[in-house]
Amino acid sequence: MNDKRRRLEDVAQASVQRAGLKSLSFRTLADEIGIKSSSVHYHFPEKSDLASALIQRYQEDFREQLDAISARRWNVKRKLAAFIAIFEQVADGERVCLCGMMAAECESLSPDNRRLLSGFFDDMESWIADLLCVNADSINAPVSTRQLAKVIVSGLEGALLLDRVAGSKANLKAQKDLILSLLK
Amino acid sequence: MNDKRRRLEDVAQASVQRAGLKSLSFRTLADEIGIKSSSVHYHFPEKSDLASALIQRYQEDFREQLDAISARRWNVKRKLAAFIAIFEQVADGERVCLCGMMAAECESLSPDNRRLLSGFFDDMESWIADLLCVNADSINAPVSTRQLAKVIVSGLEGALLLDRVAGSKANLKAQKDLILSLLK
DNA sequence: GTCTATATACAGATAGAC
């Protein structure tokens, strides 16, 4: 069934967002589903195959959320707030971004998966840059929209990681406040 | 000898800054020094002892660099640029911050080490906040100095992690440009 | 302080039966 595959991805994603890809084993993943590790290998021959699937579906899910924001008749500031809210939801679940976690583990990723990961951040950055670009006159910062998009993405990813260490949401809130203050 | 212990820490730190604590084994660490893994256990009984030592010495080293900046007769903006230069040096070495890496791995850290890690970021944040506080009138942002300090720390940490994925330094540069633009 | 040797556990992955 394709349902099993999706359940495996669900559990694996939650695990990676909590403890990272290195900490996820086919054995514990199988245990949580109620099958054997060899059966997991049927769905994902190698661990890198599972990683690829996780990155791609995370990106697709993220893209859907961005499209939903784009479809709204909101001003730039409100759209950006909705974008930040995606990260706040992740923080509420005591998780970090799947790709932010994998970024820390990128040394042990296959070249293919590193490219997928890079594409995820490029996509997010482009979406923000496009959003900022159409209303460039309402930006209170002396940097390019592309640069500001980079600051926002890396800032939010860093905030998620650091907030977990202290068990707070102060970094994410600080990022949110500053980012929104840069827009009129 | 105490020299061996320091050599072990040097190699271990480089390894963690490249691939993370999980990827570091006593065996490979021992191999690089030219001893056996059981000898590494003599210096650091458990892996968590090694982790503690790494965090503490990294924090002390960082603190020295901050003190050196504090001692200069520079304006706030130049001191902040010097602070950011510490991160640029890390990026130049194709590394990430030791504590930024461990922040991603915090789920598998002992409570003690999580506290040490939290203290590292608090320290850095306080240093920036103090720096900004004395010249609060030269800040172009409508957020508190404490919040701005959080934005700077999490932003730079996130930039180091994301830049490694694409193999660039664009995120760090964007963070630098924006941060410095917030000061008159 | 470092060694050999070993205990124990777990990792990714595969073969072949059902």
Add this chain to the structure above:
DNA sequence: GTCTATCTGTATATAGAC
């Protein structure tokens, strides 16, 4: 698709000789 069984490699950690 899932299982049992197994191969192979590696991990942390310890005991005890030198």
